Amino acid sequence: MASIRITQTQARWLRVIVHMLAAVWLCWVYYHAIATTRYSDPVEEVLHFTGTGAINLLLLSLTISPLIRRFRLSPLFALRRPLGLWALAYGLTHVVSFILFELQLDWQQLLDALISRPYIIVGFIALLLLSAMGVTSTRGWQRRLGPRWQRLHNSVYVAAPLVLLHYLWSLKTIGLEPLLYCCALLLLMLLRRQQWQRWWRRAMP
């Protein structure tokens, strides 16, 4: 196998790039949505952008561990937390935009949606899981939670499918884009099959 080397310094630069790209892209879209006529329906535009942005970032964060294991790129570990946190940030922006710009603070409709619209409920649960992971993503929390920390952060394997389900469920028809996301997630899960087998054996002794 071809050996790729990444130094700690390069990884730190990659991390800076992740932060810059995620932040600049988000600001760029919101600037155009607010101040220009670039988008015909700015509300739909920002909801789609933040939603698919969160999916992309979440899937990217899930590629880090397989990359490290396969190619021994342990410095890439520095990217995992920023990617996860940006996925959460995009998700939160998505929800805040939905409430502010789509529903325009119609709390009654928000309440109705949270009670009776399954795809909203699914998205909301996923965001709660991501939030719990985001809050406990510091070293301090990692120490305090001990072995429970990993268990909590394994809920990404629940959150990621829920996020995709939320997206698929919100569509009128299923086109190419959502199918590609499903394939990507499936691939990322297959790359972890040894991990699944380990868990399976431990659960079924």
Next chain:
Amino acid sequence: VPLDAQAAPDVSTSETLTPEQRVISHNNFYEFGTAKSDPKNNAQGFKVDPWTLQIDGLVEAPYSLGYEDLTTAFPLQERIYRLRCVEAWSMVIPWIGFELNALLKKAKPMSSARYVAFETLYDPEQMPGQASRFVGGGIDYPYVEGLRIDEAMHPLTILSVGLYGKTLPAQNGAPIRLVVPWKYGFKSIKSIVRIRLTDTQPPTTWNRLAPQEYGFYANVNPAVDHPRWSQASERRITSGGLLARNRIDTLPFNGYSEVASLYKGMDLRRYY
């Protein structure tokens, strides 16, 4: 191409128009892709001349119109209608067109005709959504729609050949499309090649795809939610940006209360 038309103020709304730029770049026309920007991007090479619109079925005098006839066979009017999408956004659009009833009467419908069936052009070479299920969202093409004959004959129902003083852009359903302002937008079928009068209720595309979500009637109705979202209010797309407060209450029949008599005695929760 510029198009002359007589203003029709008595059936036009005076609400703020949706800017032309938005009317022609925010479209649901899955034949050209499922994203709102796809139709504008993918329909620019669409050929509308020559065109044949066939009127047949249960009529005594079937006939067809060629491309030139579409804008000359009937006197054109400009009508400013509200358009309410089933996705809970809306626009105000200055259409140019003529009443569907004029076109139907010319064919002398038989007394047995009870419905009108419409069909969009089927041309996968020009319409990438018809060529690939991944582009077209897995809809069965050609797109078909239908109206009860009294709905089709109602003076508010028009065939449109233009908007904003010009012939229709491809992404808006050139060269001729239906506009039924009191129904959700998907009823207003685009790029029509055939209008057929029938005695049975014709199949309709979205109803076939998801019958529990999209009914045959599809009248705008704030009291009947889409199973996945509320229809009680809508976002009116005008010139504003992200911060515009544009959420307004949705009105029964999209505010065209004069059509209510067509549905007297019908349970509109059942016939959604």
